[in-house]
Amino acid sequence: MNARENALRIIRFDSPERIVGGCPTHGIGYRGCNHEGFEGGGHHLPVGSVWRDIWGTEWHRSHDGVMGFPKGNPLADLPTAISHYEWPDPNDERIVRQIYQQAKGWNKDETFLCGSHRDTLWEKCYMLVGMENAMCFFYTEPDAMREVLRRIMDFQLGIAQHYLNVGVEMVGMSDDLGTQCGLLLSPKLIRGFLIPEYERLFALYKPRKVLVNFHSCGHIEPVLDVFMSLGVDILNPVQATANDPVSVRRKTAGRMALQGGISSGLIVSGPVSAIREEVCRRMWELGRNGRYFCGPDQGMPWPDAHIQALRDAVQECGQYPLRSHGTKSNSTRVGRRARRGSQVGGDV
Numbered sequence: 001m002n003a004r005e006n007a008l009r010i011i012r013f014d015s016p017e018r019i020v021g022g023c024p025t026h027g028i029g030y031r032g033c034n035h036e037g038f039e040g041g042g043h044h045l046p047v048g049s050v051w052r053d054i055w056g057t058e059w060h061r062s063h064d065g066v067m068g069f070p071k072g073n074p075l076a077d078l079p080t081a082i083s084h085y086e087w088p089d090p091n092d093e094r095i096v097r098q099i100y101q102q103a104k105g106w107n108k109d110e111t112f113l114c115g116s117h118r119d120t121l122w123e124k125c126y127m128l129v130g131m132e133n134a135m136c137f138f139y140t141e142p143d144a145m146r147e148v149l150r151r152i153m154d155f156q157l158g159i160a161q162h163y164l165n166v167g168v169e170m171v172g173m174s175d176d177l178g179t180q181c182g183l184l185l186s187p188k189l190i191r192g193f194l195i196p197e198y199e200r201l202f203a204l205y206k207p208r209k210v211l212v213n214f215h216s217c218g219h220i221e222p223v224l225d226v227f228m229s230l231g232v233d234i235l236n237p238v239q240a241t242a243n244d245p246v247s248v249r250r251k252t253a254g255r256m257a258l259q260g261g262i263s264s265g266l267i268v269s270g271p272v273s274a275i276r277e278e279v280c281r282r283m284w285e286l287g288r289n290g291r292y293f294c295g296p297d298q299g300m301p302w303p304d305a306h307i308q309a310l311r312d313a314v315q316e317c318g319q320y321p322l323r324s325h326g327t328k329s330n331s332t333r334v335g336r337r338a339r340r341g342s343q344v345g346g347d348v
Contacts, residue, residue, distance in 0.1 A: 262310060
């Protein structure tokens with residue numbers, strides 16, 4: 001079977017031939033989904049660059065090899081700022097033209113056409129409002145925060161219609177909801193403010209059989225049920241030192257595919273033998289019954305020999321039926337130690 005069919009079988013828990021790193025995709029996105037502005041800008045610019053994205057958020061790129069950071073927040077003064085803020089139009093030709101251009105040349109037999117909803121809701125919210133402000137406004141200005149979240153999702157729904165126009169089969173959504181040791185927002189806030197808006201976007205895609213690959217860094221075990229109830233098909237990156245990947249697998253078995261799970265710290269530090277051991281063990285723990293794409297739990301520059309060791313191990317050890325490769329990994333033990341002593345993310 002080709003890579004596309006194998007990936008479908010992984011997602012569907014339907015006897016794939018092998019474990020791989022991810023789905024083969026032909027990616028498309030609107031102008032601004034990667035923080036570009038109407039007049040340019042982007043994380044490819046040299047250190048010292050400053051630009052505004054299509055939402056009016058000001059970005060500063062300060063470190064080589066690291067994306068820019070949002071420092072200028074156009075909705076920092078809630079609720080008064082909403083009255084004069086100009087929301088981007090999801091039907092603006094400048095924003096959506098490239099969706100149709102990028103969709104050309106898609107090989108339907110080999111890849112999935114995949115649309116990007118980067119910074120789907122929460123992350124876009126704090127980029128507009130400011131992180132510290134947002135944490136306060138959930139309590140001091142809840143109505144204004146709900147309006148901001150609603151208007152962001154209105155934009156995402158408008159973009160989704162364009163993705164559907166060109167025939168997307170998969171979309172990528174992303175909101176980092178976790179820190180290393182706990183949730184960034186309490187489950188109460190996630191369920192009360194974010195879930196009603198997420199449900200609107202999922203309600204558009206899921207009846208049309210569009211697959212959803214959802215990215216959230218950090219410790220997200222307390223809200224796994226949220227991802228499953230929404231209808232997430234693939235959850236990534238299953239950050240190995242922030243979660244217990246075996247526990248994540250147990251809770252999601254048969255309901256949601258996982259992607260990632262290999263400690264980025266281990267890939268950076270090595271040695272090659274430890275990377276290989278980790279990959280083979282993790283594939284057995286998370287993927288022996290399917291529903292697992294094996295890869296790094298973060299994206300960053302890697303030592304060439306180390307990332308190649310990961311790829312080689314996936315290729316050599318990922319053929320079904322898999323073989324057991326020992327006990328739980330050191331990264332899992334590190335993750336458990338990191339979480340002990342932290343109460344971040346409890347209901348408030």
